[in-house]
Amino acid sequence: MARRAVIVVCDSLRQDLIRPDTAPVLAGLMADACAFRAYRSVFPSTTRTSSASMATGCLPATHGLLGNTMALDEGEGLVCRSVGNPDFRQRMRRATGATLKVPTLAQRLAPHGGAVVMSNVSAGAAYFHDPDGWGYVYHRAGSFGPGLEPETGDRHLAIGIGAEGDRAMTDRFCGEVLSDRRPALGVLWLSEPDHTGHAEPLGSPAHLAAIRTADDRVAQVLATVARLEAAGDAVLVVVCSDHGMETTRRTVDATARLVASGLKDAADSTDIVLAPNGTGAVIYAAPHARDRGPALRRFLEAEDWVGRVFAGPELAELGMPAGGDVLLALTTAADDEPNGYGVRGRADIVADPESSKSYDGFGQHGGIGVNEQNPFLVVRGGGFATARATDHPASLIDIAPTVLRHLGQPAEGMDGRALPLDPPQVV
Ligand SMILES: [Zn+2]
Structure with a gap:
């Protein structure tokens, strides 16, 4: 057998x-x-x-x-890269020494x-x-x-x-x-x-x-x-x-909002870098810009497209690194309204500057919304x-x-646990 x-x-x-x-x-x-x-x-x-x-x-x-996109420092400061490209694993090795x-x-x-x-x-x-x-x-x-x-x-x-x-x-x-x-x-x-x-x-x-x-x-x-x-x-x-998936309600240029806040120097600057992930985003900071965290958080929490902001121990609870280059993560604002076909749940998404496609009215994901x-x-x-x-x-x-x-193999070092063979039937 x-x-x-x-x-x-x-x-x-x-x-x-x-x-x-x-x-x-x-x-x-x-x-x-x-x-x-x-x-x-x-x-x-x-x-x-x-x-x-x-x-x-x-x-x-x-x-x-850390996402469909992720900031890497390959020697010239933090730059957001698409993980989808075939060469990303080489870039990751170059920046971090490993995949x-x-x-x-x-x-x-x-x-x-x-x-x-x-x-x-x-x-x-x-x-x-x-x-x-x-x-x-x-x-x-x-x-x-x-x-x-x-x-x-x-x-x-x-x-x-x-x-x-x-x-x-x-x-x-x-x-x-x-x-x-x-x-x-x-x-x-x-x-x-x-x-x-x-x-x-x-x-x-x-x-x-x-x-x-x-x-x-x-x-x-x-x-x-x-x-x-x-x-x-x-x-x-x-x-x-x-x-x-959630239905995309609005698409927001989050990087432009950060620049408008005065807390990021320019759209292509390497001080604060936002990695768009649909209904979520991860914000990375260069060492000299990490002290902007509290002000960035206050700014984001006042924005109507932001659902929740995560920092420090909250990042760890989310399963994200709480140190290193990651400064903050966010999920976008959402509601429970149905779309034209009766499918519930709409959320704002963060624009991806590398993609010209519009998702408005269509499905997207990336955050911790109910349906995604x-x-x-x-x-x-x-x-x-x-x-x-x-x-x-x-x-x-x-x-x-x-x-x-x-398969009869050990699973040491994993965060997950093997699922029970005989879990309780839901009442
Ligand atoms: Zn998928």
Whole structure:
């Protein structure tokens, strides 16, 4: 009997949008398997941070990847960089001497059956499952095996983002990866419904169609797992999303507001640097500017687009580093109003100067809002209770230790804890 683990991520899928009419396979799985209804994301609730937290079982404060964008000092002061770019891990090594500060599942499992990750989101999100090349990571911007050796030709995953690419990737994942190569861990990270949710209203026909395609991909994986189980494998299946979404109410040029406050010298200055993360932001300070923290906080707390500001010990409670270059973090203002399709929750977002796309009226995430912190998690096999719905606390960082327990490997050094096999049924 071979013990194996499979993780499927439906990027951005909100738990409240899983219903028998919108996602019949997932709704059925939630009813039949072990559904962790109180499951939460991390801060920032962005895909790249979530990938690193799922891979390491650790909070951003511990693994060091602090958002979809992040300020680095590569020798010329703090500059905000997109973590999504394929070269970010090289930049991070240059600035800090390393990529993630703690080992990934791919590293831990390298001598124990290995890991294969297929991801159809951004390059950065894919690569931070395994930034140093212990296993295999497949992504359209470049696929890599052990030692970061390129996987070229037919071995590369040449697909497009969106439903069609997700389908081609899942075909290959179910056949080549799960059935033929048989790694200890297989991770399949779908681009939908995140890709459509950022470009269409939540709950619109296009968004619901995207949710249905992700549901179809989950069905494909479950059918493959059933064949593996029939052949004698003991498979732990984790199906989840990394975060949810809020509807974008307004987009705010937060950096311009900081300059207007007089507490940041100029839009491109390196004294105070704001890293936009959708409905959240992280503010970094050069050593000589750290004393501006209290004034910055007072300024931000008076702004109508700011929800809550975090500093010092509050950063630690958020799972963010309280020292180093990070000075403050914030989440944006939000309300519970429905959009035109009856999907609740709107929030302001922080403009990303590197992106020309408008998200107004569409989905976004990054903070700790009610809906972006309502992703879904359902676990099947591996000794987990069936037909169970529980409110036992659960987080993205609990997935890695849960996988390692199933595979018989230690999970020392993780912030997360393996999920209970028999959690209490919700009353
Ligand atoms: Zn995501």
